[in-house]
């Protein structure tokens with residue numbers, strides 16, 4: 001059975017790999033260029049790479065577009081508009097397309113919001129991270145809490161849909177601190193919140209400090225308590241988790257994120273961007289070179305910056321779908337899983353996991369229970385095996 005039909009969701013991700021400053025916890029493909037960026041040259045390269053993807057995935061209907069980073073709110077609105085226009089030239093655009101842009105909440109970037117809305121962006125995702133100035137400084141952020149709240153208020157004026165990100169289980173943060181901060185955040189929330197537990201990423205300044213014992217973060221029981229508190233407070237505020245770290249009013253889930261977790265196709269444009277495209281009945285995993293200048297040179301030389309293109313086997317595609325969809329509260333669509341690799345999950349193993357209260361099977365779907373979500377990595381290994 002083919003994995004793709006024309007009406008299946010299809011997303012376009014556009015990666016802007018530059019930031020004003022590098023936050024010490026972040027290992028995203030983001031770079032600081034004090035000498036400035038030739039934005040016109042990058043735009044030309046985005047348009048070129050889009051043409052390449054249009055040839056790889058013709059005839060699709062784009063249901064979501066996501067400008068991520070890095071810091072896409074450093075892009076000029078005219079650049080965003082030109083990319084959107086090119087996407088509409090290559091594919092049909094769904095009537096209810098979701099177009100998200102990730103923004104950092106400095107006052108300078110907030111000045112671009114009106115321009116992004118005019119360009120067609122209809123959803124803004126703001127990286128607030130913390131609502132306390134001392135913590136924002138510790139996270140290396142370039143904005144204050146007041147500035148972030150002002151940017152959030154402005155975003156609500158310009159966009160129908162607004163989300164913001166916070167990071168918890170930060171240095172020295174207690175469950176009580178997080179409770180107060182999250183209650184404040186919920187008071188400002190629009191329709192969506194992304195709440196990430198701080199991850200110490202290898203190779204970052206935070207990892208070095210953590211290894212050296214000068215950065216202590218809540219872990220084990222303390223981090224779990226903060227996670228459970230997050231679920232409880234968001235649920236009672238009407239923004240239940242639809243994914244491990246993502247909360248929304250029902251109906252306001254990010255369609256672009258859902259597309260990843262539900263195993264649909266997407267074209268990723270820009271340095272380091274990943275893509276999943278169904279071709280000839282199988283999934284291909286593609287990714288571009290991470291260096292922005294390396295990517296630019298590659299696109300100018302040969303029309304795309306891809307340095308990896310792999311046909312996934314049915315088993316690999318099924319494991320990937322399992323890994324992604326188990327993060328969702330709605331869980332796995334068992335028929336979709338069977339269509340990918342043609343085999344059912346092991347019944348004995350499923351019964352054992354259900355008996356332990358870790359999974360819940362509801363007709364055509366299989367989902368992790370709240371208890372199962374606490375040990376998601378173990379569950380994925382058990383189900384994929």
Ligand SMILES: C[S@@+](CC[C@H](N)C(=O)[O-])C[C@H]1O[C@@H](n2cnc3c(N)ncnc32)[C@H](O)[C@@H]1O
Nearest residue numbers: 025026028069070071104127165196197198199
């Ligand atoms: C691609 S990042 C950046 C968006 C934007 N540049 C910003 O910083 O606001 C998307 C989100 O990932 C989260 N994030 C990045 N590094 C993280 C880490 N080490 N632990 C937890 N969350 C992290 C942050 O909440 C951030 O808003």
Ligand code: SF4
Nearest residue numbers: 019022023026030070
């Ligand atoms: S968290 Fe955002 S602003 Fe900070 S370095 Fe990462 S991508 Fe850039």
